[in-house]
Amino acid sequence: MEKSYCVIVFLLFCLFIEDVVSRKRLYLDRNNVENSDGKIVGGYNTTIQDVPYQVYLMLQMGTDYYQCGGSIISERYVLTAAHCLTGITRIYVRAGSTLAMSGGTQYNTTRFRQHPFYNPMNFDYDVGLVNIPGGIALDGINTKAVPLPKAGAKIANGTNILVTGWGDTTENGQVSPNLMGVQVPTVSNDECRKSYSTLTSRQFCAGVPEGGKDSCQGDSGGPAVSTDTGIQLGTVSFGTGCARPGIPGVYANLAKVRRWIKRNSGV
Structure with a gap:
């Protein structure tokens, strides 16, 4: 499932x-x-000041x-x-x-x-x-905008991403009251299609072969950010179970929808 x-x-x-x-x-x-x-599986407690x-x-x-x-x-x-x-x-x-x-x-x-x-x-x-019509008060400490990739930018295999959220810590588990994070590497779409035959170019995958680290339910829509550049590469989308061996999670590829984001947000 x-x-x-x-x-x-x-x-x-x-x-x-x-x-x-x-x-x-x-x-x-x-x-x-x-x-x-x-929720985040195999991760760690983090704070809003970090993300x-x-x-x-x-x-x-x-x-x-x-x-x-x-x-x-x-x-x-x-x-x-x-x-x-x-x-x-x-x-x-x-x-x-x-x-x-x-x-x-x-x-x-x-x-x-x-x-x-x-x-x-x-x-x-x-x-x-x-x-948010009235705007979010951005103080640069607890609230800050994340940079987005350029349109068409490619994601190299093995790119380390930080995924954060308040979702489940285990498959079919409980949501977390505290913000959590997990770091996982991206995998090629060809490799990922072994698990998801319908994968498209607007999606990318990330996970570790042995499992145990993943985003999970309740994390949907959350950011997947490059740990090297601080640029948000994706949003949490879906996956089979949570943190299962050999089955990565799937993320929306923001570089492939960048023009739509720009047209509708000005960002």
Whole structure:
């Protein structure tokens, strides 16, 4: 089963929701997409000062709420996964906090958009933008925009990326109240197609052969940033299970959708 890393909250909404479990979009075949449970696996506790571009998203769909991650790309825009935005009516964004449910500053907005070519069957073009009309206060310490790659830039095999979020720490586990990070190397798309035959050029993969390190449910939409350059190369998209041996995670390749991001955010 393949995961996509959003988290549903089975309680009435309040500003500090504490009881969350993950929503996992599973791509089984073209006629069977399900939801089930997924956070950073094999990682470590980190702080918002180490990754000040990271934000926590609580997404409202009717009376249900979902968890995703996102990244600040400018004062007015947050980047996330397109699949996080499907069916959503309002988004609550917490910026500047190491903790998912407290601290920092919370913003809310109804302005967001998915990439128009987003395909829920294979998660192609899995990127979306969230607009914060009043702007996020960027202090350079707890809140800071992350740089994005140039359009068409290539990702070398073995590029080390830092993935952060508040998702599950084990497959079908529990979400984390504290921000976590994990570092994994990218693998070639040819190699990754052994696990995901539908992989496209708008996607890339990262993981270690022995497993044990990965993003997981609840991390969807969060940033995958080069540890060498500090440039965000991808957003957490989906995968089969979490941290399984020989099966990497899949990320949206931002260099391949860079022009769309520029046209719709000015960044």
